[in-house]
Amino acid sequence: MPQNIKVQETIRLPGGFRAAGEAIGLKRSGRRDMALLVSDLPAAVAGVFTTNQVRSATVKLDRERLRGGVARAIIINSGNANACNGPQGLCDADRMTELTGLLLGVPKKQVFVCSTGRIGIAMPMAIIEEGIGKVAAALAPRGGKNAATAIMTTDTKIKHATVALQIDGQPVTLTGMAKGAGMIEPNMATMLAFLLTDAAVDRKALQGALKAAADQSFNRVSVDGDRSTNDTTLLLANGAAGNKPLKPGHPDWGTFCAALNALALNLAIKMAGDGEGATKLVTVRVLGAKSDRDADLAARAVANSLLVKTSWVGDYPNWGRLMDSIGYSRAKVVEERVAIHYNDLPAVKDGVFAGTPLKQLEKIQHQKAFTITINLNLGRGTGVIYTCDCTEEYVRINYVE
Amino acid sequence: MPQNIKVQETIRLPGGFRAAGEAIGLKRSGRRDMALLVSDLPAAVAGVFTTNQVRSATVKLDRERLRGGVARAIIINSGNANACNGPQGLCDADRMTELTGLLLGVPKKQVFVCSTGRIGIAMPMAIIEEGIGKVAAALAPRGGKNAATAIMTTDTKIKHATVALQIDGQPVTLTGMAKGAGMIEPNMATMLAFLLTDAAVDRKALQGALKAAADQSFNRVSVDGDRSTNDTTLLLANGAAGNKPLKPGHPDWGTFCAALNALALNLAIKMAGDGEGATKLVTVRVLGAKSDRDADLAARAVANSLLVKTSWVGDYPNWGRLMDSIGYSRAKVVEERVAIHYNDLPAVKDGVFAGTPLKQLEKIQHQKAFTITINLNLGRGTGVIYTCDCTEEYVRINYVE
Numbered sequence: 001m002p003q004n005i006k007v008q009e010t011i012r013l014p015g016g017f018r019a020a021g022e023a024i025g026l027k028r029s030g031r032r033d034m035a036l037l038v039s040d041l042p043a044a045v046a047g048v049f050t051t052n053q054v055r056s057a058t059v060k061l062d063r064e065r066l067r068g069g070v071a072r073a074i075i076i077n078s079g080n081a082n083a084c085n086g087p088q089g090l091c092d093a094d095r096m097t098e099l100t101g102l103l104l105g106v107p108k109k110q111v112f113v114c115s116t117g118r119i120g121i122a123m124p125m126a127i128i129e130e131g132i133g134k135v136a137a138a139l140a141p142r143g144g145k146n147a148a149t150a151i152m153t154t155d156t157k158i159k160h161a162t163v164a165l166q167i168d169g170q171p172v173t174l175t176g177m178a179k180g181a182g183m184i185e186p187n188m189a190t191m192l193a194f195l196l197t198d199a200a201v202d203r204k205a206l207q208g209a210l211k212a213a214a215d216q217s218f219n220r221v222s223v224d225g226d227r228s229t230n231d232t233t234l235l236l237a238n239g240a241a242g243n244k245p246l247k248p249g250h251p252d253w254g255t256f257c258a259a260l261n262a263l264a265l266n267l268a269i270k271m272a273g274d275g276e277g278a279t280k281l282v283t284v285r286v287l288g289a290k291s292d293r294d295a296d297l298a299a300r301a302v303a304n305s306l307l308v309k310t311s312w313v314g315d316y317p318n319w320g321r322l323m324d325s326i327g328y329s330r331a332k333v334v335e336e337r338v339a340i341h342y343n344d345l346p347a348v349k350d351g352v353f354a355g356t357p358l359k360q361l362e363k364i365q366h367q368k369a370f371t372i373t374i375n376l377n378l379g380r381g382t383g384v385i386y387t388c389d390c391t392e393e394y395v396r397i398n399y400v401e
Numbered sequence: 402m403p404q405n406i407k408v409q410e411t412i413r414l415p416g417g418f419r420a421a422g423e424a425i426g427l428k429r430s431g432r433r434d435m436a437l438l439v440s441d442l443p444a445a446v447a448g449v450f451t452t453n454q455v456r457s458a459t460v461k462l463d464r465e466r467l468r469g470g471v472a473r474a475i476i477i478n479s480g481n482a483n484a485c486n487g488p489q490g491l492c493d494a495d496r497m498t499e500l501t502g503l504l505l506g507v508p509k510k511q512v513f514v515c516s517t518g519r520i521g522i523a524m525p526m527a528i529i530e531e532g533i534g535k536v537a538a539a540l541a542p543r544g545g546k547n548a549a550t551a552i553m554t555t556d557t558k559i560k561h562a563t564v565a566l567q568i569d570g571q572p573v574t575l576t577g578m579a580k581g582a583g584m585i586e587p588n589m590a591t592m593l594a595f596l597l598t599d600a601a602v603d604r605k606a607l608q609g610a611l612k613a614a615a616d617q618s619f620n621r622v623s624v625d626g627d628r629s630t631n632d633t634t635l636l637l638a639n640g641a642a643g644n645k646p647l648k649p650g651h652p653d654w655g656t657f658c659a660a661l662n663a664l665a666l667n668l669a670i671k672m673a674g675d676g677e678g679a680t681k682l683v684t685v686r687v688l689g690a691k692s693d694r695d696a697d698l699a700a701r702a703v704a705n706s707l708l709v710k711t712s713w714v715g716d717y718p719n720w721g722r723l724m725d726s727i728g729y730s731r732a733k734v735v736e737e738r739v740a741i742h743y744n745d746l747p748a749v750k751d752g753v754f755a756g757t758p759l760k761q762l763e764k765i766q767h768q769k770a771f772t773i774t775i776n777l778n779l780g781r782g783t784g785v786i787y788t789c790d791c792t793e794e795y796v797r798i799n800y801v802e
Contacts, residue, residue, distance in 0.1 A: 054728025054736045054752075084724050084736070086753040119721025120754050224707040226722075227729040306625040306707065306791070307799060314800035320520025321627075323485050327455025328628040335455045335485070351455075352487040353521050390707070392793035398708060399715035 003165055003255045007266045011144040011160035014173035014198035016040045016240030020138035021150030024131025026079030026117070026124070032150035034128075035076040036135040037194055038104060043238035044203040045071035045112070046210040048218075050231035057082045057089035058113045059232060061097070065112055069203045071236050072106040074194060075132060078153050078179070080117040080124070081190065083229040092123040099129055103136040114232050116153055116179065116190040148177035151192055154397060155180045157274050161266040163259040167252045168243040172199045174256075176263050180223070180271035190228040193218060193267055199256060200239030202247035210235045213260045217268035222387045223275035224394070225304035235260075272386035273369070277393030280312055281369040284385045286331075288375040294331035295383030298374065301329030302385070309390035317361035319347040326374060337377040343370055404566055404656045408667045412545040412561035415574035415599035417441045417641030421539035422551030425532030427480030427518070427525070433551035435529075436477040437536040438595055439505060444639035445604040446472035446513070447611040449619075451632035458483045458490035459516045460633060462498070466513055470604045472637050473507040475595060476533060479554050479580070481518040481525070482591065484630040493524040500530055504537040515633050517554055517580065517591040549578035552593055555798060556581045558675050562667040564660040568653045569644040573600045575657075577664050581624070581672040591629040594619060594668055600657060601640030603648035610658050611636045618665035623788045624676035625795070626705035636661075673787035674770065678794030681713055682770040685786045687732075689776040695732035696784030699775065702730030703786070710791035718762035720748040727775060738778040744771055 013019060018038045026033040047066045049059050065071075075096050082089050097111035104111075115123075138146070148160045162175040178193035195210075214233055239245070246256050273281035284302050289295035302308055305325035311318040319340055326333050340348035342364040345356050364370050414420055419439045427434040448467045450460050466472075476497050483490050498512035505512075516524075539547070549561045563576040579594035596611075615634055640646070647657050674682035685703050690696035703709055706726035712719040720741055727734050741749035743765040746757050765771050 052725065052728040053734045054724050081721070084721055084749075084753055086737075086751070118719075119724060226706055226708045226725065229721075229725050229728060305627055306795075307627045310796045310799035312800070313796065316800070318519075320482070320485055320630075323455050323520060324453065324627065324630050327453040327630060333454045336487075348485075348521075350487070352485055390796060392796045394707075395711045395714065395791060395793045395796055398711035399713075399717070 005163060005165070005258050005262045007262050008162045010162055011148055011175055011177060012162045012173060013141055013144045014175060014196055014240065016198055016238045017196050018139040018141050019143035019147040020135045020140065021143065021146030021148070022131065022135045022138055024134055025127050026077055032146060033078045034131045034135050035147035035150035036100065036139060037074045037147060037196065038139055039072055039236055039238040041238040041240055042070045042072060042110065043236040044201055044206050045069060046207040046235045048211055048214045048233045050228055052227050052229050054084065054229050056115060056230040057085060057093040058115045059230060060090060061093045062112050062232060065109060068109050070110050071112055072110040073100055073104055074112045074114065074234060075100045076114040076151050076192065077128065078116050078151055080115060080121055081119045081230050082115040082123050084120040085122060088122065092125055095125065096128060096132065099132050100136065103133065112234055114192050116192055116230055119229060144175065144177065151177065151179045153179060154276055155274055159267055159270040161263055163263050165255055165259045167199050167241060167246065167256065170241050170243055172241045172243065173197065174259050174263055176267050178267040178271060180274045190230040191218060191271065193233040195235040195263060197237045198240040199237050200241065200243050200245045201237040202245045205247035206235060206237055209257050209260055213264040216261060217264035220385050221268045221272045222300060222303040222385055223272065269386050272388055275388035276397050277391040278388030279391060280389045282312060282387050282389065283371040284387060285371060285373045286376065286383045287373065288377045288379060289381030289383065290332045290379040291381040292383055295381040298326045298329045298331040298376065299383045299385040301325045302372070303387035306390060312365065312389035313391050315362040315366045317342060317347060317358060317365050322372065322374065323348065332378060333376060334378060339375040339377060341373040406564060406659050406663045408663050409563045411563055412549055412576055412578060413563045413574060414542055414545045415576060415597055415641065417599055417639045418597050419540040419542050420544035420548040421536045421541065422544065422547030422549070423532065423536045423539055425535055426528050427478055433547060434479045435532045435536050436548035436551035437501065437540060438475045438548060438597065439540055440473055440637055440639040442639045442641055443471045443473060443511065444637040445602055445607050446470060447608040447636045449612055449615045449634045451629055453628050453630050455485065455630050457516060457631040458486060458494040459514045460631060461491060462494045463513050463633060466510060469510050471511050472513055473511040474501055474505055475513045475515065475635060476501045477515040477552050477593065478529065479517050479552055481516055481522055482520045482631050483516040483524050485521040486523060489523065493526055496526065497529060497533065500533050501537065504534065513635055515593050517593055517631055520630060545576065545578065552578065552580045554580060555677055556675055560668055560671040562664055564664050566656055566660045568600050568642060568647065568657065571642050571644055573598065573642045573644065575660050575664055577668050579668040579672060581675045591631040592619060592672065594634040596636040596664060598638045599641035600638050601642065601644050601646045602638040603646045606648035607636060607638055610661055614661045614665040617662060618669035621786050622669045622673045623701060623704040623786055624673065670787050673789055676789035677798050678792040679789035680792060681790045683713060683788050683790065684772040685788060686772060686774045687777065687784045688774065689778045689780060690782030690784065691733050691780040692782040693784055694782070696782040699727045699730045699732040699777065700784045700786040702726045703773070704788035707791060713766065713790035714792050716763040716767045718743060718748060718759060718766050723773065723775065724749065733779060734777060735779060740776040740778060742774040
């Protein structure tokens with residue numbers, strides 16, 4: 001029987017998890033900058049990572065660790081990306097997992113590590129090592145909020161959510177935290193997300209479910225079109241709920257996947273709305289494309305067009321820029337077929353202005369959140385991207401040291 | 402014997418050409434907004450146009466006109482793009498050429514038309530028609546500067562240049578004017594360039610030479626990565642110099658091509674340096690790519706990265722963002738092989754910081770113009786893109802109405 005999936009805006013660690021987030025001195029602001037997530041039981045782990053050819057030491061290490069399939073902890077720092085640091089960067093990332101493992105009494109191979117911050121600066125290992133001791137000492141079942149705070153960089157809002165569901169008739173929790181695609185002080189955009197559940201899940205099924213959820217959520221967020229060297233999403237399932245391991249065929253597998261998708265989408269939309277300097281959350285939907293791939297290409301061209309994103313800062317509904325950007329996307333476009341709506345109001349019909357009074361369209365673009373729907377009228381492909389406007393504040397954040 | 406090609410920063414119309422630029426009331430500022438370029442002899446014409454699938458009426462019409470191969474005039478307005486205006490837009494563009502032809506006594510098929518401005522606004526034809534009469538009355542052999550002024554939109558500087566050369570021992574002039582890839586008030590980026598010569602040139606050879614010159618100049622400029630619906634470059638050769646028609650095999654063909662390339666590159670670099678809100682001209686060179694195509698992809702990824710472009714506003718040499726952007730380009734990149742220079746100073750060696758004092762790199766990034774050279778050390782492919790920083794002023798220009 002399908003369950004009603006309701007996402008709560010809180011964080012509540014599932015059974016068998018503890019967390020901490022402390023200020024260890026990496027951020028000049030003195031804010032929390034190191035987090036530790038721990039499962040008291042060995043947890044099945046799934047991960048998805050940046051597709052960038054230039055990767056942080058932490059991404060390189062975690063991709064290796066993922067082969068083992070078991071996680072006990074994730075140690076995370078903000079304030080330094082540990083990318084482009086050569087062999088020393090890999091040593092430092094490995095040392096972070098080793099030290100965390102020693103303090104927790106678990107093998108380093110079961111410890112994952114994430115970093116976010118400026119590229120190409122050596123990791124201040126003395127501070128890091130002392131910091132790991134500090135977060136390990138602060139671990140608590142209610143430490144989720146501190147951890148979610150410690151992974152923030154230029155995020156203006158904490159990002160977490162929880163779904164309660166029933167598996168085999170037992171209560172199960174799925175909780176998640178994320179940091180947005182903003183930059184750390186004047187640094188590199190990085191998206192990190194950590195999802196934790198006390199459900200027991202088959203490892204291979206877990207990886208498939210995470211990949212599917214990420215494709216419909218985190219991979220559909222665009223703030224500035226720049227893909228980071230450090231993007232990482234990890235999902236841990238420690239089985240503390242005692243259910244029969246979930247996988248396709250289990251009566252509650254569909255429920256679990258729906259909950260995971262809802263959680264990931266909730267966090268992804270929070271990231272888009274809290275992009276650097278953003279004042280508006282914009283959902284760009286493309287329908288009627290020749291293929292889903294074409295729809296995705298057209299939606300991304302719109303969401304990454306600097307001319308479109310800057311036009312959204314003001315209220316003037318510059319639909320001509322939408323036409324322009326789909327026109328140069330690699331999606332097939334026939335100008336005379338295009339229809340565009342701002343929420344429910346038509347702006348373009350058959351490739352020309354639809355005649356809706358501009359004042360009405362302006363009212364929509366003035367809102368904190370609105371949807372642009374583009375129908376290419378060429379086929380059945382659909383796609384969606386969650387994005388935001390590009391303000392003067394975005395520029396300022398990214399060059400002021 | 403190869404001639405020394407020297408580009409002068411002036412405009413000087415070649416023999417048999419006249420021009421005018423007047424204020425006809427399209428721009429709210431009251432500035433010149435219509436230009437007319439006329440050849441008193443039928444001129445061979447070549448053209449290159451935007452690759453956008455959404456095209457202005459003027460681009461559609463000019464592409465047709467180009468088949469005739471002969472031009473007598475180009476009528477140009479700024480203040481309205483005449484794009485996404487449906488069949489009426491095409492009628493209006495055709496009417497502009499018809500009226501110009503009537504006033505000049507030449508067939509409309511030999512009149513080209515260009516527009517630049519906001520998309521999707523009906524052309525105010527009463528103003529346009531009166532304006533055409535006004536510019537036609539103002540035609541003069543020294544009208545080049547007024548014409549170059551009238552095609553400007555948010556350009557802060559007039560863009561023109563001239564090369565004097567010898568063909569068959571006779572003096573020949575090649576002159577050009579351009580408007581930059583900035584936007585008109587809060588409108589769509591458009592690049593227009595008009596190149597005029599009194600040399601006689603074979604029509605097919607002329608098209609080949611223009612395509613080659615554009616590929617190394619106008620097609621290597623990126624201000625914001627947005628391709629316009631209206632981009633147009635036209636080259637007219639009217640043969641007033643009386644030389645034997647130039648084509649491959651003519652002893653001065655190489656000289657003519659070199660002069661054309663130099664002129665186009667001069668105008669292209671002026672566009673990059675005068676991008677909207679730009680304070681710095683940045684040349685991005687990629688060497689050692691697996692192919693020229695890969696070099697081009699890597700250079701464009703850097704030049705179009707919002708994170709890179711905003712970092713250039715300040716002086717901090719954020720080379721990590723260069724690494725990040727080449728990493729997600731579709732060019733093959735092996736992190737450990739990458740070397741990056743700021744002018745002559747190494748910033749990255751073997752994928753990690755090269756150790757040059759940051760203060761020295763900062764001094765380079767502080768300059769009004771500098772070059773980033775990225776060696777991928779994977780092959781022999783090379784490429785270059787001319788670009789600029791992305792400032793708060795860019796954002797402001799593009800949403801303030």
